[in-house]
Amino acid sequence: MxxxxxxxxxxxxxxxxxxxxxxxxxxxxxxxxxxxxxxxxxxxxxxxxxxxxxxxxxxxxxxxxxxxxxDQSKLRPPRIVTKPISCLAAPRLDGLKCQKCGRMFRQSQKMRLHCMEEQLWKSPRGRGRPISGLEASVELPWIEGVACQRFNPSREGSRWFEVLRETGKLKKGARLAKSSRPDSSKGVRNLNCEARAHLSDVLEREENYFDQMNQPRMSAKDLGSDALA
Structure with missing residues (x-):
């Protein structure tokens, strides 16, 4: 694509x-x-x-x-996997993707709740500690390590969607394309490395804040006693 x-x-x-x-x-x-x-x-x-x-x-x-x-309520994430959108924040590589519906999260607690409520999933290992040697991928109804992006940290735009992982060749091409853009460093574009790093830190803290605010509340009963082990 x-x-x-x-x-x-x-x-x-x-x-x-x-x-x-x-x-x-x-x-x-x-x-x-x-x-x-x-x-x-x-x-x-x-x-x-x-x-x-x-x-x-x-x-x-x-x-x-x-x-x-x-209106953000009309915003819909891509329906199929696409290349990373260059003008958005860089893709995260720790996405979790539901194998049944494709819904994505980056927190295992949110994904677990989604699978329990929407997919009626129950952990096959039941209560207690995990069985030694049992592959986690066998019992989890989601895929880990999926590259993902989102349009905005809040509201409808905060839904993560899957993007292709960049290979070394693609990354090099992206850097060359970016370096070929006209230099517009005057005025508002004049951000030095220190300012960009600071902006990145601020946005990361804001993102973490929104994630915490939107975090579903789950009890030990919901997760099973193994969550406290």
Whole structure:
């Protein structure tokens, strides 16, 4: 399957690009999709170094772009495995994929709850400690180590979807493509390595926060006594 198309309007709406297949506006600095009516809030909270006048200009330009998704409830993740979407945050390689429905999570507790409630799964080992030598993959109804991305840390966009794992050749090609982009380091694009590292840390903490807030509550009874072993 070919790469998902993205369109950049000359840099006039930088740091945003249009992910045309999903009618999404994506911020390349944060790697997350943003609704048109949330552009100003996104910049005010995530990129405070962008001048107020510039933010207001971006808001007007974005409003003039037709056919952009206005409501996250209408957002649907890819139905088939696709190549990593370059304008989104880098793929995570620790995804868990339900073998029955394909739903993805990155926390085993969420996946276990999903399989118990949606697939009526019960652990074959029952209560107590795991049987020595029993392969975990035999009893788990999900696949581990799946590469995945998501459009946003919250709401409908927070659902993970599977992407292809990049080989060394693909990674090299991606780096060459990125290095061939025009240099637009002036103004809001002038982020040094230290600033980028700081931004990455902030976004990671925010992601962990949303994951904790959305974490389902499960008791020891739900998980079985082996969860406490």
């Amino acid at each position: 070919g790469p998902i198309k993205q369109t950049q309007l000359s840099n006039s709406i930088h740091p945003f690009v249009i992910l045309s297949e999903y009618q999404l506006l994506v911020c390349e600095l944060s790697g997350f999709a943003t609704l048109p009516n949330e552009v100003n809030t996104h910049h005010r909270t995530k990129h405070k170094d962008i001048a107020l006048e510039c933010r207001h200009g971006l808001v007007k330009q974005v409003k003039a772009i037709p056919n952009l998704l206005q």
